[in-house]
Amino acid sequence: MSVIVVSGTGTEIGKTVTTAAVAALALAAGRSVAVLKPAQTGVGPEEPGDVDEVQRLAGARVTGAELARFPEPLAPATAARRAGLAPVTPGDVVEAARKLAASHDLVLVEGAGGLLVHLDGTGACLADAARELAAPVLVVTAPGLGTLNVTQLTGEALRARGIESLGLVIGSWPAAPDLAARCNVEELARVAGAPLLGAVPEGAGRLSGQEFQEAAPGWLGPELGGVWDGVSLP
Template identity: 70%
Template sequence: MTVLVVTGTGTEIGKTVVTAAVAACRDRAVAVLKPAQTGLAPGEPGDAAEVVRLAGGHVTAVELARYPDPLAPATAARRAGLPPVRPYEIAEAAGKLAAEHDLVLVEGAGGLLVRFDEEGSTLADAARLLSAPVVVVTPAGLGTLNTTALTAEALRARGLECLGVVVGSMPAEPDLAARCNLEDLPLVADAPLLGVVPAGAGALAPADFRSRAGSWLSARLGGDRPAG
């Protein structure tokens, strides 16, 4: 597994922290590729930089495009009058990074089918060009089973491998739905539960984050947590 695509069932659910945790579990050269960063001005640290901050100096950060409006990449690019990111550009960039790194993590924007250009290209198209497996990051609570099932179904329909599911932010005191979802997520995704990241993990000191990341993820992602 040289290239791994990290997507989510929506926004603000922990994709960047999960990406950082996977990177932190590797002691070899890792690259994180953010095809389109939205909602930030030039010079502000983006998601890829946050992965480096949390995971450590063995991680290389690459961002292909940045748009100031906090919108879907296609819309943000159009409003900014800037060219969109195309799937082939994502695949080419990931391929070049894979030649120099042991693992390349491609972190999407929002969910799997968020549009990157006016033709309707998505992260799924880039994953297909790369023949890369996909990890789905999902919330812990009520409603997550439906969005996870839809994302997994979209992956299967495109002939893409869903490597597994990671809960991006598990509350310290999970409610009934969150507890039950740990058992039900693998069923609806037809893929294993590969990790559970605690809420607030991204606020940990980087050294603490790195020392604890392995306990959140299964061996398939470099950790030592039993897979569900």
């Protein structure tokens, strides 16, 4: 597959760090990688955004692209409207992803928030872009209490739109998981209707680039280029 859409079950879920881990493994396998952020919100003009963080963690060889930046930390459609700026549309995302795919082995499209967060005033969302691209969606989810409901809803939304779910990655696995997190590991794949492909440890984003790249294979399963066996969790 040349394009993968990375979406979360919510915000601050670990999408950027997961995107960086997938990118790092693809680079280590000799593939050229681009990361596309359709709408960056809550970041000023000169501040580093999610694409910069992926490049810091996965390596400078990642090609970064950002279609729009809005200053307030809101859903893209709302942030664009309040800033008086043109929103990003699914068509913009599709066009940019296809251009990058023409010159890269892998394009990772990292969404903002969850799958159905509005990009523009029509209610269009990342799922619309994924469907037009015929790209699978990698769902990043949380491990704790409440995750089963939003994970199942995301899986149902994908199936209702005829979009392939590549699988799930736990975006921030705690160093000391509680009972809910341990039980949820056994339930997530079932409720999502998609395999669990990895678990990124909390704090991974604080590692140096070299440390991150060396550790990433142990966080993701073979489907994503890693060696995680599906059971090795603290």
